[in-house]
Each structure stands twice: as C-alpha cells, then as structure tokens.
Amino acid sequence: MDWLVTVMEMGVKIITLPNYFVFIFIGLFIGVVFGAIPGISGLMAIILLVPFTYPLDIIQAMLLLTSTYCGGVFGGSISSILLNTPGAPESVCTTFDGYPMTRKGLAAKALGTAIECSAIGGFLSAVVMTVACAPLASVALSFDSPEYFALVFMGLCVVTSISGKSLVNGVIALFIGLFLASVGVSPIQGVPRYDLGFPQLRAGIDFIIVMIGVFALGEIFVRFETLSREESKKIEGKVGTNLLTIKEFLALKWTILRSFVTGTFIGFLPGAGATIASFVSYGMARNLSDDPGKFGTGVLEGVAAPETANNAATGGAMIPLLTLGIPGGGATAVMISAFMIKGLQPGPLVFMTNPELIGSIFVGMIIANLLIIIFGFIAVRAFTQFLKVPYAILASGITLFCFLGAFAKRNVMYDVWVMLIFGIIGYFMKKYEYPVAPLVLGMVLGPLAEDKFLSSLISYQNDFTIFFTRPISGTMIMVAFCFLMYPLVMMVWKKRRSANNT
Amino acid sequence: MKRRFVFIAAILILCVGVQVQAAGYPDRPIDLIVPWGAGGGADQLGRAIGPALEKVLKVSLPVINIPGAVSGVGLAKVRAARKDGYTISVFTADAVGADSQGKLAVHVNEFIPLARLMFAPSFLFVHYDSPMKTFEDLIAYTKKNPDKLKVAITGSGSPDDLTVKYLRKNGIKMISVPYPKPGERYASVLGKHNELLYEQAGDVSQFILAKKMRPMVVFLPKRVESMSDVPAIQEFGLEIYLSQYRGLLINQGVPQEKVDVLAKAIKEAYDSPSFQKFLKKMYCMPDSYMPPEEFKKFIENDFEAYTKLWE
Secondary structure, three states: OHHHHHHHHHHHHHHHOHHHHHHHHHHHHHHHHHHHOOOOOHHHHHHHHHHHHOOOOHHHHHHHHHHHHHHHHHHHHHHHHHHOOOOOHHHHHHHHHHHHHHHOOOHHHHHHHHHHHHHHHHHHHHHHHHHHHHHHHHHHHOOOHHHHHHHHHHHHHHHHHOOOOOHHHHHHHHHHHHHHHOOEEOOOOOOEEOOOOOHHHHOOOOHHHHHHHHHHHHHHHHHHHHHHHOOOOOOOOOOOOOOOOHHHHHHHHHHHHHHHHHHHHHHOOOOOOHHHHHHHHHHHHHHOOOOHHHOOOOOHHHHHHHHHHHHHHHHHHHHHHHHHOOOOOHHHHHHHHHHHHOOOOOOHHHHHHOHHHHHHHHHHHHHHHHHHHHHHHHHHHHHHHHHHOOHHHHHHHHHHHHHHHHHHHHOOHHHHHHHHHHHHHHHHHHHOOOOOHHHHHHHHHHHHHHHHHHHHHHHOOOOOOHHHHOHHHHHHHHHHHHHHHHHHHHHHHHHHHHHHHO | OHHHHHHHHHHHHHHHHHHHHHHOOOOOOOEEEEOOOOOOHHHHHHHHHHHHHHHHHOOOOOEEEOOOOOOHHHHHHHHHOOOOOOEEEEEEHHHHHHHOOOOOOOOHHHEEEEEEEEEEOEEEEEEOOOOOOOHHHHHHHHHHOOOOOEEEEOOOOOHHHHHHHHHHHOOOOOEEEEOOOHHHHHHHHHOOOOOEEEEEHHHHHHHHHOOOEEEEEEOOOOOOHHHOOOOEHHHHOOOOOOOEEEEEEEEOOOOHHHHHHHHHHHHHHHHOHHHHHHHHHOOOOOOOOEOHHHHHHHHHHHHHHHHHHHO
C-alpha cells in the first residue's frame, strides 16, 4: 500500500510542477512527430534525445524519454494509415486495415480509432504496471528459452492472418524473410552464412532498411504506375479525425480488451516486445471475428487490435527494465543509458531504494498516454494536410525521408542501395500479390527464433519435446497451431456449406 | 590570364579546404559500436566512455548495440564500415578467445587497438537461494551429478566457454548455455533456469548487493582485496585466469593521424574523474589503461595463451 501512496504523491507532484510536466509535453510532441514521419522512428527520437538529458535531473530525463516512447509508438500509426508506410515494425499491422480505410475515404475514422485505442491500451497497461509490477516481473522471469521460442513461433504463425488473398504467397514471403534473416554471422556459433565473401553481407541485412524499402518505396513505385489513371487531386476522405461512436466502441470492446491483455503480457517479456504483440493481436482479432474475410479491406477491428496492443506493450516493456534492469527492446535499452549517465543502474536495487523515481516514471506514463488523445488530434490535423498535396509531390517527399532514414541508420551508402533494391522487390511483390508484411515478420522474428530454439536445445540436452511438455510453452505452441489450422478448417467448412446449399 | 588566375586560386582554396577538413577531425558524430546487447559490461563501458570522450572531442558518440556471435556480428559491421575514422567499437577479450579457435567472423588483427580501458577478474556466481553456497559445495554436487548444473555464458568460444571446459576436464562437469544478450543471461539466472553465471563482478554488482546472486570463486591466483571473502580458484589447485578486459578499436586502414587523435583523446577521457569513478564501481584493476602499441602486444600474447589452452 505504501507503494501506491508514493505513486499518488509523485503523481500530484508531477502534475503541479510545470518543470516536470513540460517534459511530458515535449517528449510526446517529439515522439509523435518522429513516429509519424515515414522512414524515421520513435526509437531514433529517443536515441537523439539522450544527450539532451545530461543537464536534466533523472526524473525529468525519464519523463522525457518515456513520453517520447509512448508518443513514437502512437505516431507510427499515422503514417501507416495515411501513407501505407510504417515507421517501425510494430506499426506494420496497422497498415493492413488502416490504409484500405484511407483509400475508402475513411481516414478520419481510422485515425480516430488509432488515437483512442492507443490511449486506452497505453493507459491501462501503465496502470497495470503500477499496481502489479513486482508480481509481473516474477512471471517474466519464469520464462526460459523454450517459452520464448514458443512465443516467437506463435508470432510467426500469425502469417495465416496477414497473407491477404493467397495464403501460399504469404508463406512464401515469410520464408524469404526468414532466409534473409539468416544472412550474416549466426548468433550462437558465430559462423558466417550466405555472405558470398562480402564483409557487408557478413554483417547481415538490417530489417529496418528492408522495411523502408518494401513498404514505403514499393508503395510509391506501385502508385506511380497508376498515378495517371487516378484522379490526382481527389482528397481521400474528410481530413481530420472522427471519433468512434458509442455503438462502434461497444462493438470493439472485446477486441480492445483482448489486445490490451496480449500487449501487456507480451510486452513485459524481455526481448519480445511490441512487434509480436501487435501481430498476435491482429491475428487473434481476425480469427475470432464473425467475418474474417473482411479483414484487410478496412475494418475497425483491424486498426483497433494492433494499435491497442503496441501501445499496451510500452507499459509492459518498462517492467523488466525497472524491476530487473533488463531491457526488453531498443527503446528501453537506450533508457538504461539515461539512467547510467546519472550514476544509477536500474534494477532491483533502485526499485527498492528509490521508489519516488520509479513511481514518477509510472505516473508519467499514465499521464502521457492520456495526453495522447490531445496530441493525437493536433498531430493528425497537421499530418492529414499532406493528403491534400498531390501524390506525385508527396511521394517525392516520402522518398527523400526513405533515403534519409536508410542512410542515417549507419551513415553508409550501402544501406541506401539495399533499401533501393528492396524497394524494387517490394514493387514486384505487390504487383504479383505477394504480401510484404510476412517478409518483414520473418526478418524481425527469424533471428529470435533461431537463437531461442538453439539455446533451448543446448539447455535441455537436445530434447525436442521440451517445447510441448513445459506448460506455458506447450500452451503457446497450441495457440500457434490454432493460428495455423484455422484458415484450413474454415476453408473446408465453407466448401461443405456451399456444397450443402447446392 | 585573369581566368587562369581565378582557376588556380580556386584550386588553392580547395586544397586549403581539404587540409582544414583533415585537421578538423572529428567534425561530425562518431559511431560507437557495442558488439554486445544493452545492459552488460561492454555496453556499460560504451555508455561511460562515450560521454567522457564527447567532452574531449567535442562531437557526440552515439552508442549502437549490435549483439551476436561473441561480438562477431558487431565487429563485422566495424570491418565493413568506411575507413574514415567515424566508426569505433568497444572490444572485449571474448573476441580474442573466439578468434583463437577460428570462431570469430573477423580476425582481431584486422583492427587497430586504441586502448585497453578495463581489466577485471571473472567470477562464478550462483543464485542466492541455491542450496550450494560455496565452491566446495559445487565440486561435491557435480561429482555426484555430472552435467546437471547449467552455467549461463556469453557464447561458444568465449573465455566463459573455455573456463567451463577447463573445469570439465578437471572433473567439474557442467553444461554451458550461451546467451549473447547479457540481460537475458542475467534473467536466466534470476529466474533460476540456470544455477550459475560466469561474469565479472561489476556487471552484476546490483544483483550481488540486492542479494540475488552470490559470488562463489574468483578466477585469479589471489583473492581480490575488495571481496576478500571470495576464494581464488588457485586455492582449489586449479589454474585458469581468463580475466576480462575491454577496450576500444578501430578498423584497419584508418589514417594514422586520426588514430593518434583518438588515442590521445581516449587517454584524456580515461583520466577524467567520471570515468575513474565508473572503473571503481565496476571492480576494475587500477592499472587498466594500456596505450595502443602496448595493448596490441598484450592482445597478441593473450591470443597465444588461448591457442595453447585449446590444445
């Protein structure tokens, strides 16, 4: 109980002291803007902000970074919905239904849904994290390599939900992604693979670069081909935001709740993160829906599920960081450095000795997620103006950011060439109806799957049954098989029904 | 005539411009690659030396974590980077161990060492709640139950791996499980999936202080002053002292002037009070620093020692 009192006290303090509160504002603003620009991500914003935290005190620094993090995850949905170009892998799922909504003229509705669901997911998970961080941390610790592998495997099986028209093409794309992920030095044994003698290839192919290429550049190539036939000046829908009606919200409540639980749960496991959370939530929403066939054509659930989940994962990711000192992903890893600059090592010790600090981080995230609603409106209003710009001009701007983003990753031209090549690959994939999302999914999860699979086997004397006999791992593998079998079962059932009808 | 004059003048100005550029190194941010995951010792070094160097060089040094393959993935990135002096990397003894068996994706001698910054002995830690409290307990347990205990290590071919193999040869049979990301390595011990951890004290000092882990033995000929209740491995008649050292390196082929600028700046950063405080916190030896030439020889000697151990 003392703990909750501390949290409340810190909450009052932060809200009443403008020199703390202002950092939440700044962080959210920067996060949303960076997240929304295609080719550049919220993570990049956090990395760039760390040097600016040197003169701040630790609470101010953490408020700034955590709200940038929350804002960045939300911001990614804006470019996903409006331009079909996710800024980070966790926003990939939002493109599936968000962009079709934009093409149908429902951009305002899609953005409104994204704002509300991001805020709800983030807010609830921050509350859960505040109340139950210690028990959740011990749940996270109970996960060993087999459980991680099962989780990653579950993420991979979502391919059946995100393949669009052809499941076979989706699976092919996934395997290409897995293959590309295996290029470079293997994580456990350190053996170079498929490097063809080039040191650049030995370093592997960066999935962010590939993502910028296949999504953003590929989309531009495809649109350019049809541009002359499009009515170029026609604005796609009402510009602005359109909140959900109460009826729509009630229809979505289970989707939101489910995605929030999935997001928080997957988010707090170190190393897994928001990407798996958003993919799995999307897959669940689709499989449990009455009409899965509609997914991908622009349905509200398809935006609500990944947006709730990826923001819920932000709260979850803070749990292992603050209670154990273990970062769950890129953003939290950067936050560790902000701690260390102040001479603090996050972990069990700080958690016990410095409850004010931890409490204020939690409160800061709760406030930041609530403020997403306000910031979301402002940002969306600004960014939707871009839809008024003719696509030819807009596309050249996006291309510029693609090049910038690819180059900024390591400051080498090589990455820009890789991005261009994948832009062309993306164009042909889209043209021949091979979905690009499974390719990115394979590239993100491939290395994790390999690492966890091998360390499980080393750890349990090459016993393959370990994935099925451990309770948590076994359950997740079963869910994964449900994901796999579901479309087949549906297909058989539909055939039978249509046979009966005739 | 006038045009020719303008032309020559332009060339002269260009030359001056080029010269100024070379003298102005560094004039933009330098990537500081950490070939290990966030949260571990290599990462902490990167996060400590980065800001210290920033004060000396007046450019920022963003830390980029590229974990995997006993630092091979990250070092391969350094090797592939341009030879313009804008990519430097943290470097750990693990790479030497792996390279000595041909298990590193690159070769250590393909780089120019800049400085040794940390020198710290390694320990074997056990989960605090474990029924085994001392190294004697461990020996007794493994005699009865060979291959039952699991040690979390960095990767195959690392000093961790070598030490566990050496212990195995001497009758202490345990399985080593590799985790390239230190966070996951510590979590596996905190979650009791592995009983033991091979690590340097500074990396896990917070877990020692929070009574989550207990040091069992230090791999040194003599006990460490600051932790005098922890026995040295030699007391058990075993001789394996693969201490961890960490430093900085740069790709081979970077011009010597730039290497000199960096080496001088690094020494200055090493002597700064903030970095000295960091070294103390990490339980490092006070004579950790080594200049480029000396460090190069040190690495070569170490490489030979490893090669012998493997035979």
